[in-house]
Amino acid sequence: MVKVKEAVVKNWQLYLMLAIPVILTIIFKYLPMYGIQIAFRDYKASAGITGSQWVGMKWFERFFSSPNCWRMIKNTFLLAFYSLLWSFPVPIFLALALHQLRFQRFKTGVQTILYAPHFISIMIVCGMLRIFLSPTGGLINLLLGTQVDFLSEASAFRTIYIASGIWQDAGWGIIVYMATLAGIDSSQYEAAKIDGASMFQRIRFIDFPELVPTIVLMLIMSAGNLMNIGFEKVWLLQTDLNKATSDVIAVYVYQQGIEHAKYSYATAVGLFNTIVNVALLILVNKIVKRLSDDISFV
């Protein structure tokens, strides 16, 4: 006790700085975690979180017996999985290529252009997509000479979602890789050049090995967020006709919870999503650990 008191007296200014962040985190991060229990209760605003009646697994059972349940789980997983599959390698290739560019100002210029889409709101991106994909006068149809209503085609939804995601964020994704590559000792390149190594050999034997730990770390982090498919973009691109592939859990949680005020039910569905996510994080972490013993996570 004496030690604690001493520490507080000595460092009170530092603890005071932390006061507001800690209070906000308790209220808006930890209290909601405590509130997750309404997934097992029949939440009534008048009774409060702990006062509402305990109903056990009722909401989970209702979700698993709802007609679109498996379609939503499948869509969420596939959209996330294909996104990761297609989007993840792009920044790596871009970074490896750009790093070899020797003309500094040209390189900076290209980077500026590649970063740009990241600074645009998803709302704007989806607005652009709606314009470009319009069957009449839309850029894509004009270029192809067709009149397809892409947003009404369930088979096109994932491609639209993923391609536009790559357009928006692949450029931004190179920053972390470029930072790693910038740390490479230039004497390695000098030596490689004297040995007559081509650009591709330098990438293959110097740059790529240097990137591997970063790639693994980024992969674990992305896999841990796999089921966290963003609500925003799917919601904005969803139409009645593409629901066969665009119906995902996040949108369902929003509709049930915020639009229909079914708080307990929506919390249960959201909790299920979180649990799958955490399970995937642990699974991927285990696999990666087995593959490479020397890379530790967090």
Added chain:
Amino acid sequence: MNQKNNGNPSGLSERTSDIILVVMSVVIAFIVAYPLYYVLIASVSNPYDVYAGKTFLFPSGFTLDGYKAVFADNNLLTGFKNSVIYTVIGTVFSVVMIYLTAYPLSIKDLPGRKYLSLFFIFTMYFGGGLIPTYLIVKQFGLINNIWALFLPGGVAVGNMIIVRNYFENSIPKELLEAARIDGASEWTIFYKLVVPLSKPIMAVMLVYSMVAYWNDWFTALIYLPGVEKAPLPLVLRNVLIKSSVAASQASTISGGYAELNKLTEMIKFSSIIVAAAPMLIIFPFVQKYFEKGMMAGAVKG
């Protein structure tokens, strides 16, 4: 290996490699930039020509009617004003929170530092989810209150860690020690030394927060149901996603349905430019800070 001249097994000289790289970079940059360029030229072109596919590379005709309509639309103007206000308050709030958390946690011999860090980092990996958070915000009476946009975010933990690492790696400890020995309080050290010495990372954080708040609409969708408080992207949802133009516009148009349709299309293109331009104009000026700041902060995340 036996190498002659600058020949090598893949058969490509340095010069050829350079040319391939440059051509590839130009093509990729073009693909990335073209959609935005197309929207820009379409926003000043005759909408019928845009429809007919006559504006792939250059504008056809020149008109600023779309922009005039955007700036005459009260909803869009209110949205623009709201977004500016939210961005300013949100950026200041968020950077202050990050700094107040990162500095104490960067001091190695602060008792309880490990647990305090864990307390924040845990929220990165696990949260209450949409609905429980919504209910807490509601319970605190923050629905339709603009503070609902800032307070529930708390501390941006990922950014806080970057700043904390920057403090640990880039501010000489001897300097802080010397100040402490001279009797400076922690507040003085924070304000007079740490803040001025961390300008590059502060620039990065300011821009990150600014972009996030300027582009955010989901938080407002949930916590600010009142139309008069909607930020610009949320107002644009009616224009871009629902494709409807405010009734106020419709009544001022003479020329009937065709004219209204034409104006709707023009407003779409020009409002995209109006919403995207501020961030796109600002960021090239701060780009150099990103890489620097990220590198200093990223050392052992």
